[in-house]
Structures are given as C-alpha cells and as structure tokens.
Amino acid sequence: MAATLLPDLSASQRRRAGRDIVKFHHRLDETGLFSDAALARLIDGTPRDRLSIRTACAEADEPWIAGDAGLLSGADLVAAARKGRLWIVAPTGGDIRYSRVFARLMDEFAHAMGLKVLDAEAHVVIASPRTSAAFHVDAVETMVLHVRGQETVQVHPPRGPLLGERRLEAILRAEAPADLPVGQGLDDGAIPVALQPGEAAWWPLHSPHRVLNGEGLNVSVTVTFDSPRSRRLNGVVYVNGLLRRRLGLRPVSSRTPGLLQPAYLAAARFLQSLRPHGE
Numbered sequence: 617m618a619a620t621l622l623p624d625l626s627a628s629q630r631r632r633a634g635r636d637i638v639k640f641h642h643r644l645d646e647t648g649l650f651s652d653a654a655l656a657r658l659i660d661g662t663p664r665d666r667l668s669i670r671t672a673c674a675e676a677d678e679p680w681i682a683g684d685a686g687l688l689s690g691a692d693l694v695a696a697a698r699k700g701r702l703w704i705v706a707p708t709g710g711d712i713r714y715s716r717v718f719a720r721l722m723d724e725f726a727h728a729m730g731l732k733v734l735d736a737e738a739h740v741v742i743a744s745p746r747t748s749a750a751f752h753v754d755a756v757e758t759m760v761l762h763v764r765g766q767e768t769v770q771v772h773p774p775r776g777p778l779l780g781e782r783r784l785e786a787i788l789r790a791e792a793p794a795d796l797p798v799g800q801g802l803d804d805g806a807i808p809v810a811l812q813p814g815e816a817a818w819w820p821l822h823s824p825h826r827v828l829n830g831e832g833l834n835v836s837v838t839v840t841f842d843s844p845r846s847r848r849l850n851g852v853v854y855v856n857g858l859l860r861r862r863l864g865l866r867p868v869s870s871r872t873p874g875l876l877q878p879a880y881l882a883a884a885r886f887l888q889s890l891r892p893h894g895e
Contacts, residue, residue: 621721625728633729634845637771637809638818642761645814647717649761650835652694653769655742658706659690662833668705669693693882697744698833704742709836714738721761722841736841743827745833751826753779753787757846758825759818761837762811766830768807774822775870778805784822784869785857788850811836822853823847851881858887 619712621643648654659667670682671738696702708714718738726733735756744764751772760769772778778796786792796802806825809817819825827836849869854866870881 621717623726625725630729630752631895633731633818633868634820636820637651639686639809639811640816640818641814642721643814644721644731644761644763644837649714649717650740653789655694655740655835656690656704657738658708658711659685659693659704659713661711662706663710666707666710668703670703671701680745691798694742694833697742699744701744701747701831702742703744703747703749704875705838706742708738708740714740718837719841722839731843733791734842734844736839738837738839741834741836741838743829745831746829748828749826750798751778751802751824752794752841753784753796753822754794755788755822755850756840756842757818757821759816759839760811760827761816761839762813763835763837764813765832765834765836767811767834767836768828768830769809769811769817769819770803770828771809771817772806772820772824774820776805776823776824776826778802779822781853781856781867781869782860782882785853785860788853791856820847846880848877852877854884855880855887 622640623643624641629640632638644650649658654702664685667685668682669685688696688840693702693704697704708718718736720737722733725731743765751770758765783792787794809819811817852872856865856869856872859865
C-alpha cells in the first residue's frame with residue numbers, strides 16, 4: 617500500500633476548507649480493494665438488509681426505485697451494473713479490509729485539514745454508465761473519492777438561492793426530505809466538479825449537490841462525517857428553525873456569531889431530547 621493515501625493536501629486547501637470546494641488526490645486504487653473481484657467480495661460479505669440497490673425507472677414518477685438482490689451474487693451484481701442502470705451502495709464498516717484503509721484515510725485527512733473527525737462512515741458506490749442522483753442536502757460533512765470511471769459532482773453554494781433558510785431548517789428537523797423537489801433550473805448555478813480516477817472533492821456543509829456518472833462502470837467512495845464545527849452549525853439551524861416556527865422570528869443562521877454557536881448547540885441538544893418519538 618502507498619506510504620500515504622492522500623498525497624497532496626496542502627495548507628492552502630486547509631485555509632479554504634469549509635468555505636470552498638476542495639479538490640485533491642487519493643491512492644485508493646493502490647489498495648486492491650476496487651477491482652471487480654474485490655467489489656464482488658464486499659457485496660457478498662454485506663448483509664442484504666444493509667446493501668442498497670436501486671434501478672433507474674424513466675417511466676415512473678420516481679426516477680429511482682428500490683430493488684432486491686435476490687439470489688444474485690456479488691459478481692452478478694457488478695456485471696449487471698456494468699450493463700444496466702443500477703446504483704449499488706455497500707457500507708465498508710463490516711469489512712476489516714476496507715475499515716482499516718478508511719480509518720487510515722480519515723486520520724490523514726483530519727491531520728491535513730486540522731479537523732477533529734466524529735462519526736465517520738464510508739460507503740462504496742457502484743454505478744452504471746450515465747446514471748445520476750437527485751440534488752440533495754446532507755446534514756453532515758460529505759466528500760467523494762472517485763476510483764473508476766468518470767464522474768461529475770454538481771455543487772450549489774450552501775447559501776445560494778436553491779436552498780433557503782426555511783428549507784434547510786425543515787431538512788435538519790426531519791420535516792422535509794433531503795432530496796430537493798425535481799423541477800426546472802436545478803442545474804442552473806451549480807458548479808461542475810469533474811473527477812477522474814484518483815481524484816476527490818469535499819464541499820461546504822449543507823451544499824445541495826448531485827452526482828452525474830459518465831461512461832463505463834463508475835466506482836467511488838462516499839464519506840460522511842461529523843466535526844465539532846458541523847455540529848455547532850447544525851445546532852444553530854435547528855434552534856433558528858424553532859424560533860421561526862414558535863415565535864415568528866426571522867433569524868439568519870449564517871449571521872450567528874461564532875461565540876454563540878456552542879450555546880445554540882447545547883440548546884438544540886436539549887430541545888431534541890424533549891421531542892417525543894423522534895418528532
């Protein structure tokens with residue numbers, strides 16, 4: 617395995633982290649974990665209830681419908697993804713080979729970016745040619761490491777017109793789905809980030825984004841994680857959502873002073889503990 621998995625993270629990227637899209641390189645392909653055979657073993661070793669399989673359905677109201685692997689083996693599913701219109705997502709936490717690699721990767725990433733990483737998860741995504749995901753918003757930090765094929769991530773600014781304060785509050789309060797409604801103009805204003813094998817991208821928290829896959833079988837790793845900063849910002853949005861709904865105020869989360877953010881986080885945790893049955 618390579619001496620370092622993330623060879624070129626720099627001080628300039630660290631200064632931009634959290635404000636801009638950060639693009640960098642990785643060496644995951646050198647681990648041997650992303651060949652067809654290795655991917656098949658990962659799928660076979662994943663409990664079926666933890667394996668996500670979706671297929672594109674152009675004639676349905678929903679662009680994607682959930683599927684079931686049935687009796688298909690991992691090799692069968694990888695072959696089907698190459699020929700069909702499938703989106704397969706396998707968690708890495710249950711496989712010691714992958715979990716060791718991603719523990720090391722996150723250690724390198726956290727050190728280079730000066731972050732404290734909390735609750736990191738990695739999923740291997742195996743996607744058919746010319747498939748795409750819906751624009752959505754994650755409540756946690758997200759980055760994509762591309763390994764095989766061609767991929768473009770479209771990213772909107774987190775404070776742009778596509779996502780207003782009320783919509784973000786509703787997503788974090790589980791009052792609205794993370795996927796944005798399908799409609800005209802979602803591509804307008806999005807920043808395209810083209811990724812070749814060995815390239816990765818990390819974008820600011822709460823940025824609406826989606827993935828567009830190119831030709832050939834596409835394999836990437838999606839990593840999600842919390843940090844103290846993301847938890848503070850989510851606490852601000854959560855509390856402001858309550859103030860808007862209960863008191864009719866019109867707070868702007870991005871204007872909350874940094875010194876007050878820990879208090880917002882503490883208040884959000886207390887208020888969430890009072891919500892019955894995850895309301």
